[in-house]
Amino acid sequence: MGFNKYVEVGKISLSNSLVYLMDFLAKSLFIGLIIFIFINLWKVVYGDSTSLIDGFTINMMVWYLVMTESIVTSQGKLLEEIGEEIRSGNIAQSLNKPYNFIVFKYASGFGNTFLRFIMTFTIGAIITLIFVGGINVQLVHLPLILLTVLFALTINFLMMALLGIFAFWLEDARALHFIYQKFVFVLGGMLLPLELFPQWLGDFSRVLPFSYVAYHPAKLWVMFNWSDFVNVIMNQLFWIVIFIITIALVYRICIEKISINGG
Amino acid sequence: MGIKNNLILLKEYMKIALASAMEYRFNFVLQSITMMLNDAIWILFWWIFFSRFNVVNGWQLKELLMLYAVVTFSYGFSGFLFGNHHNIANIIAEGKLDFYLGLPKSELFHLLISRSSAFSFGDAIFGLVLGIISFSIWQWPLFLLLITIAAVISISFAVIVGSLAFYWGNAEETARTLNFGMLSFAIYPLPIFKGFVRVLILTIIPAGFIGGIPVELLKNFSWQWLGLSILVAIIFFTVAIYVFRKGLKKYESGNLINVRV
Numbered sequence: 259m260g261f262n263k264y265v266e267v268g269k270i271s272l273s274n275s276l277v278y279l280m281d282f283l284a285k286s287l288f289i290g291l292i293i294f295i296f297i298n299l300w301k302v303v304y305g306d307s308t309s310l311i312d313g314f315t316i317n318m319m320v321w322y323l324v325m326t327e328s329i330v331t332s333q334g335k336l337l338e339e340i341g342e343e344i345r346s347g348n349i350a351q352s353l354n355k356p357y358n359f360i361v362f363k364y365a366s367g368f369g370n371t372f373l374r375f376i377m378t379f380t381i382g383a384i385i386t387l388i389f390v391g392g393i394n395v396q397l398v399h400l401p402l403i404l405l406t407v408l409f410a411l412t413i414n415f416l417m418m419a420l421l422g423i424f425a426f427w428l429e430d431a432r433a434l435h436f437i438y439q440k441f442v443f444v445l446g447g448m449l450l451p452l453e454l455f456p457q458w459l460g461d462f463s464r465v466l467p468f469s470y471v472a473y474h475p476a477k478l479w480v481m482f483n484w485s486d487f488v489n490v491i492m493n494q495l496f497w498i499v500i501f502i503i504t505i506a507l508v509y510r511i512c513i514e515k516i517s518i519n520g521g
Numbered sequence: 522m523g524i525k526n527n528l529i530l531l532k533e534y535m536k537i538a539l540a541s542a543m544e545y546r547f548n549f550v551l552q553s554i555t556m557m558l559n560d561a562i563w564i565l566f567w568w569i570f571f572s573r574f575n576v577v578n579g580w581q582l583k584e585l586l587m588l589y590a591v592v593t594f595s596y597g598f599s600g601f602l603f604g605n606h607h608n609i610a611n612i613i614a615e616g617k618l619d620f621y622l623g624l625p626k627s628e629l630f631h632l633l634i635s636r637s638s639a640f641s642f643g644d645a646i647f648g649l650v651l652g653i654i655s656f657s658i659w660q661w662p663l664f665l666l667l668i669t670i671a672a673v674i675s676i677s678f679a680v681i682v683g684s685l686a687f688y689w690g691n692a693e694e695t696a697r698t699l700n701f702g703m704l705s706f707a708i709y710p711l712p713i714f715k716g717f718v719r720v721l722i723l724t725i726i727p728a729g730f731i732g733g734i735p736v737e738l739l740k741n742f743s744w745q746w747l748g749l750s751i752l753v754a755i756i757f758f759t760v761a762i763y764v765f766r767k768g769l770k771k772y773e774s775g776n777l778i779n780v781r782v
Contacts, residue, residue: 284694291702298713302578430548433555440562449566454573 263357264365272369282377289327290381296323296449297389312453317386318480319451321393324382325476326448329410330439332375333418336367337438340422341431344512353513360419360505364412371411399482406475406487409494414442414471416501423505426512447473467497527630531602538601538637549639556643560593563708578712584736585710587655591664591735592707594648595671600641603633606676609683610696618772629680629765660739667735673754675731677761678703684761687768699726707732727753 297320304316314322340363343349352359395403421438425431443449446468452460463469474490542549564586571582599606612618612632621628621635656664682699685692706714706722711733714722722728730753738746 284698288698288701292705295705295709295713298715298718299577299709302713303574428551430551430555433551436555436559437562440559444562444566444569450569455569456572459569 264361267362267366268369270369271366272373282374285331286374286378286381289331289378290385293320293323293327293382293385294389296320297386312451313481314451314453317391317393320386320390322451322476322480323449324379324386325407325479326446326472328375328379328382329407329475330414330442330446330448330472331378332371332411333414334367334370334374335435336363336415337418337422337425337435338431339363340419341425341434344423344426345429345431360509363419364415367415368411371415375407375411393480395479396482399478402487403475403479403482406478406490406494409491409498410471410475413467413494413497413501416498416505417467417471420501420505420508423508423512426515442468442471445469446471447476451477467501470494470497523627527627530626530631531634534634534637535602542639542642549642552639553643553646556597556640557647560589560644560647564589577710580710580712583655584740586651587736587739588708588710588732590648590651590655591667591671591739592648592704592732593644594652595668595731596675596704597641597643597645597648598668599672599676600638601645602637603676604636604638604641605633606679606683607697607700608636609680610686610691610693613683613686613768613772614691614693618769628769629762633676633680656739663739663742664735667738667750670750670754671731671735674727674757675703677754677757678727680761681757681764684764684768687771702726703728703731711737727757730754 300316300319304311304319308315311319343352349359352362418435418438421434422431425434428434445463445466447463452463452469452473454460455463464473470490470493474486474493478487478490567582567585567589571577571585575581605612609632618628618632621631624631652661652664679696679700682696683692685696689695703726706726706728711729714729719729723730723734730750734746734750738750
């Protein structure tokens with residue numbers, strides 16, 4: 259067994275994605291456009307003042323968005339892919355191979371996901387530097403922030419994989435993907451930091467797993483704080499474990515049903 | 522002759538769309554509800570935003586609801602009746618246009634109506650409900666007129682960017698980015714865009730005319746802006762037909778054998 263095979267799949271997928279660089283670029287540019295629209299929105303909201311809104315300067319607000327958008331949109335259409343493979347029965351080809359289908363998906367997708375994250379972040383950063391300006395981040399904090407980002411990408415993957423398996427029963431992965439995305443956009447704090455929410459909704463969203471994909475890592479990125487960091491990491495690990503267990507259970511039920519269907 | 526014939530064709534396609542919706546009832550309802558839920562979550566976002574900031578350059582939640590009524594209704598309506606307008610680049614690149622060329626109907630019209638999306642049906646219903654909430658009965662004729670103008674502009678825009686495939690081959694991603702780019706500009710408050718961007722979205726990327734301008738017109742009617750909207754619709758409509766016909770002359774069919782199911 260060993261872990262090497264997963265690393266190899268990751269490498270292959272990374273080189274594949276370089277071929278589709280232009281396709282990647284178009285998608286990242288689109289996210290750049292959304293960031294640009296929000297820069298316009300925030301400039302109107304902040305006016306000329308250098309004031310703070312719930313602790314955020316305009317620069318922090320925009321850099322926060324660059325981070326959340328880069329994390330959330332880097333996963334691509336994983337949910338629809340898994341849903342389609344299960345629904346069409348193509349998954350049967352993976353079942354007799356000596357690897358776990360979901361771990362395979364994670365490894366083969368991670369090269370893509372990380373590359374897309376870097377690309378979107380770079381484009382977002384360029385646009386933000388041009389229209390708004392920079393942000394103060396201490397170099398020593400960067401590896402720690404990156405760690406929460408990697409966990410965020412993993413939680414996003416796990417939630418999408420879980421919903422992808424549910425598509426086996428619902429038979430419409432696209433619909434699930436749509437709604438999942440919107441939950442992360444709003445309740446996950448991708449578009450607005452949870453501080454701006456009405457108190458009760460902010461408190462509610464803070465404990466949901468969606469906020470560990472977008473809000474928490476991005477908040478650390480613009481306002482690093484040690485106790486927050488420890489808290490976020492612990493909670494991210496908690497959700498990762500919860501989702502792995504859930505996926506293992508649901509996946510087993512799903513596979514059994516597939517064998518009944520004859521594959 | 523021409524128009525009447527096309528309308529009969531549209532009616533027949535609508536019958537097929539409804540029959541298929543009834544056949545796959547569960548999925549049709551699921552997709553429609555998904556879209557409504559999707560739109561509702563965007564409204565939730567704006568509700569959160571405006572409960573914190575109240576007014577953005579004269580726009581409040583009220584204007585935002587009007588904007589969503591206009592955009593979702595016109596997009597839903599065009600996606601349900603002319604559901605293929607976002608697939609033109611793909612249809613051209615894969616040589617699937619052949620099917621329409623051999624038939625004695627307008628290729629472009631036939632191409633546009635031969636697909637109907639259940640997601641769009643959800644959009645249309647959402648827009649309808651939001652329209653009923655947002656507008657008085659006296660505003661409805663203007664609302665419907667503006668929806669029609671917006672639909673003409675967005676479909677024409679989609680035809681133009683889709684026709685890029687006649688020249689570039691694979692233009693799918695470009696067309697998609699431009700279509701969604703325009704939609705993205707359309708669903709934010711118009712007054713936040715100033716200077717160059719404002720000029721851009723009121724000219725070559727006519728996002729203002731499919732969202733913000735209709736809202737301003739429903740708030741404060743002005744003949745100039747209505748006239749301008751109609752003019753923009755006519756220009757885009759004409760350019761779309763011209764670009765598509767011109768491109769069609771360059772079209773080389775593929776040898777891909779397609780089965781239309």
